[in-house]
Amino acid sequence: MRKVILGVAMLATISLASCKNEAKKETETETKTKEVAMTTAAFGVRGNCGMCKSTIENAVKGVDGVASADWDKLKKQINVSFDDSKTNLDAIHNAIVASGYDTDKFEGNEEAYGNLPGCCQFDHNMEMSLKGDVKPDEKSNH
Structure with a gap:
């Protein structure tokens, strides 16, 4: 037992x-x-000043799936981190374009560009994604 x-x-x-x-x-x-595996990318975005930085970054951060966005005023380049199961680079480019800014892939929406403050109305021929040491442009210190 x-x-x-x-x-x-x-x-x-x-x-x-x-x-x-x-x-x-x-x-x-x-x-x-x-x-979640995040995807990172960098591409050119035209702009001039701190207000541009704010508008561009907010446009990108408004895209579902974007974790971070940092636009470099001097290099005219944005670095983004996003969940590619929720969004893609075209959606991010389109958000920037809708806010009036050119990317290295698309031209900005003209009506939105016209509504940007004067200091944000950039030269459509300016170079983007500049490499190396970049000297600040005296005109873009807004």
Whole structure:
């Protein structure tokens, strides 16, 4: 009788340990599926000043799936990080274009460009995605 009781007790202990391990595995799987691989990209965007920076970055950050946006006034370039399962580069370019700014892929919306403050109305021929050391333009210190 003692052997039977001891055997039953051991079986119950093993079953409980097994259930705990299965629950732990499910929790680990849930955590892993929530991790998202972010895509980063950099491309040219024309603009002049701090107000341009704000408008461009806000336009990009308004796109669902964008994690970060940083426009470099001197290099005329934006760096973006986004979830490519929710958005793509064309959607990001289109958000910038809709706010009136040119990208290296598309020209800005003319009506939106016309509504930009005077200091933000950039030269449509300015170079973008400048490399190396860039000297600030005295006219663009807004």
